[in-house]
Amino acid sequence: MSRLNATDLQGFVLRGYNMPYARYCFLHFEDSQRACTLIHRLLPIITTGQRWDQGKPQSTVNIAFTHQGLISLELPIATLISFPVEFQQGMLERGGILGDTGVNSVEHWDPVWRDGQVHAWLGIHAQSPEALDARATEMQALMTETGGARLLDSQDAAAIVMDGKVTLKEHFGYTDGFGNPDYLGVCRSTHPGQGKLMPDGTWAPLATGELLLGYADEAGELPVAPVPHILASNGTFMVYRKLHQNVGTFRHFLDKWSARYGAGDALAREKLASKFIGRWRDGTPVELSPDLPDPGIAQNPNRSTDFTYGNDAAGTRCPIGAHIRRVHPRDAFGFEGRLINRRRITRRGLPYGPFALEEDASTEHDPAELDATDRGVIFMALNASISRQFEFVQQQWISYGNDAHLGNEKDLLMGSHGEGEKYVIQGDTNPANPPFVCTSLPNFVELRGGEYFFLPSITALGMIAMGLVDPR
Amino acid sequence: MANQSGSVYGLTLLSPILDDERAVPSHDLQIRKYLATLPTGADSPFAIAPGTHLARLVVMDDVIYVGMPACEEHLKSKYLVFESNCDGDLDTYLTGLATKVPQHLDAIWSHCTGYPGASDVPAFLRYMKACQIDTTFFFAAVNDKSVTDTLVALQTQRAVADFIATHQGMDTAQTQREFIEFLKILKAAPPPAPGVMGPHRDIKTGGRNE
Numbered sequence: 017m018s019r020l021n022a023t024d025l026q027g028f029v030l031r032g033y034n035m036p037y038a039r040y041c042f043l044h045f046e047d048s049q050r051a052c053t054l055i056h057r058l059l060p061i062i063t064t065g066q067r068w069d070q071g072k073p074q075s076t077v078n079i080a081f082t083h084q085g086l087i088s089l090e091l092p093i094a095t096l097i098s099f100p101v102e103f104q105q106g107m108l109e110r111g112g113i114l115g116d117t118g119v120n121s122v123e124h125w126d127p128v129w130r131d132g133q134v135h136a137w138l139g140i141h142a143q144s145p146e147a148l149d150a151r152a153t154e155m156q157a158l159m160t161e162t163g164g165a166r167l168l169d170s171q172d173a174a175a176i177v178m179d180g181k182v183t184l185k186e187h188f189g190y191t192d193g194f195g196n197p198d199y200l201g202v203c204r205s206t207h208p209g210q211g212k213l214m215p216d217g218t219w220a221p222l223a224t225g226e227l228l229l230g231y232a233d234e235a236g237e238l239p240v241a242p243v244p245h246i247l248a249s250n251g252t253f254m255v256y257r258k259l260h261q262n263v264g265t266f267r268h269f270l271d272k273w274s275a276r277y278g279a280g281d282a283l284a285r286e287k288l289a290s291k292f293i294g295r296w297r298d299g300t301p302v303e304l305s306p307d308l309p310d311p312g313i314a315q316n317p318n319r320s321t322d323f324t325y326g327n328d329a330a331g332t333r334c335p336i337g338a339h340i341r342r343v344h345p346r347d348a349f350g351f352e353g354r355l356i357n358r359r360r361i362t363r364r365g366l367p368y369g370p371f372a373l374e375e376d377a378s379t380e381h382d383p384a385e386l387d388a389t390d391r392g393v394i395f396m397a398l399n400a401s402i403s404r405q406f407e408f409v410q411q412q413w414i415s416y417g418n419d420a421h422l423g424n425e426k427d428l429l430m431g432s433h434g435e436g437e438k439y440v441i442q443g444d445t446n447p448a449n450p451p452f453v454c455t456s457l458p459n460f461v462e463l464r465g466g467e468y469f470f471l472p473s474i475t476a477l478g479m480i481a482m483g484l485v486d487p488r
Numbered sequence: 489m490a491n492q493s494g495s496v497y498g499l500t501l502l503s504p505i506l507d508d509e510r511a512v513p514s515h516d517l518q519i520r521k522y523l524a525t526l527p528t529g530a531d532s533p534f535a536i537a538p539g540t541h542l543a544r545l546v547v548m549d550d551v552i553y554v555g556m557p558a559c560e561e562h563l564k565s566k567y568l569v570f571e572s573n574c575d576g577d578l579d580t581y582l583t584g585l586a587t588k589v590p591q592h593l594d595a596i597w598s599h600c601t602g603y604p605g606a607s608d609v610p611a612f613l614r615y616m617k618a619c620q621i622d623t624t625f626f627f628a629a630v631n632d633k634s635v636t637d638t639l640v641a642l643q644t645q646r647a648v649a650d651f652i653a654t655h656q657g658m659d660t661a662q663t664q665r666e667f668i669e670f671l672k673i674l675k676a677a678p679p680p681a682p683g684v685m686g687p688h689r690d691i692k693t694g695g696r697n698e
Contacts, residue, residue, distance in 0.1 A: 112691065115690065115691040117691075276656070415691050416691070440649075451652075453649070453652055453653040453656055455653045
């Protein structure tokens, strides 16, 4: 395929901006005409996929719509009903499939997500709090001036700063954000381990249609997309989930079980933490370095995602149920990894809420108090098909274990656990790497709301703004 | 041999459904109605009769014309399709069905041409075999163990996993004593009943995603 037209793509689709501050604004359209005026005014401001050869901007702006939002923008009915069913239904309606029950059910969500009032997501990323505020003020002024949208709520997120340095950490202390897939035609620096595994052991970009509408996917098919083609083309779907993290519960669980794991010392505690995720907390893959974290691997992008599980079928290095092995099994299911190429997602996201230093935590803070603090991660996934990609991963690989021969077992940290569930860590005869079973699994993560969004191309935004969407 | 994969037999039957204008509702609809209310759990006929790993009953009305450029074709009859991955040899399996759940078989197959009834077992076997076609694909999740062996293995797996979880880190002599006791109880336990699924899963799966 030819190179993608980066000027027609929203930049957020092509790259994680790697900016430490973000505000996600949730808009409600009061009047379709005025909303279209607002979108029209936003058009020249929206950050595209153009390269930043002139230097990185201070802030970025992107926009995406819910199905309710597109209805209120009065898109033609023939277009509205041509969207994939899961997008039309929205995340709340899909709760049964996603396992959003119990503590993850709608009663526990932030009010803004409970009644389908959110019509659009306006995502602002910035290099500084000042730039963030300035951009948000500008956006609010535009909304007020045009009368195009009402701000229902907003969500601030920010990278965790430790020792004055911006980090890629999340609240459980793991380094996050490794290994987003590469796609054909998307120009960025690529590293081994991204994209799809080839028979000769090298890695190649995934088909563009796994990320963008209007292009062939890994099956050689066009993803299910709305009509007309030009409305869909160069767009994608975004899953937004606010995931609260029970930091006290996590640390208490880690303390409790690591006391009985291996030597029961500080290294055993870190090793156990690494067995939950499949990476040491500095990001070193346990598959590559099972005994110790290795900054030489973690900080080298040519090594940090370049591994497979073929020689670790028993899971003695990386447990079969470890998070990164579940959600990206690489070659673990055989067939040279081909079974997973249509189940990949691109992740964006940032933590929200204050970070609690671990050293303080075990001694000074009550776990319940740590849990109660509003903090977690804003998880955003981009994919061409929410049902085939995100929902499949959530349903089959997070909330179930059959594909990995783990029966009903769920992902330890992400799963919504019931009574009698276990997390099994495979081991060997090395006393520092024993087989180990954790029981009485609490819920480490709780859903606080979210929605499915359509993230259109610049062309499509223009068509929406000018009322030119014609499904014929 | 196409119908046999290790110890598992793959049975595929196509039984022509009676075409009788006087029947109200028609025979195919009567089969559909009966199948729609057939129990799927422990009361399923395939749980009551021995040896079924997975069974499926389908009413096939016709081949569907999908429009040009396909040519329009039709079946000579409507068919009841019965597919089963089962244990052992075919005669034993079919005899098990005929003797354990004859009322279900009769209620379903009495709407099919030439069905002799399940009470005459030799005639029933001849009829079913006359309807048989070769199986070329098996249900992938069926392994080479019998239904009972599979159920016992699952029971053992759960029990051993629970034992490990409650005994890891325990003094070895005590673990051994308790393991010997545990084994005694486990070996004496009856095999679990077929058709009873594992723990309830609080998530929708299957064909509900689209």
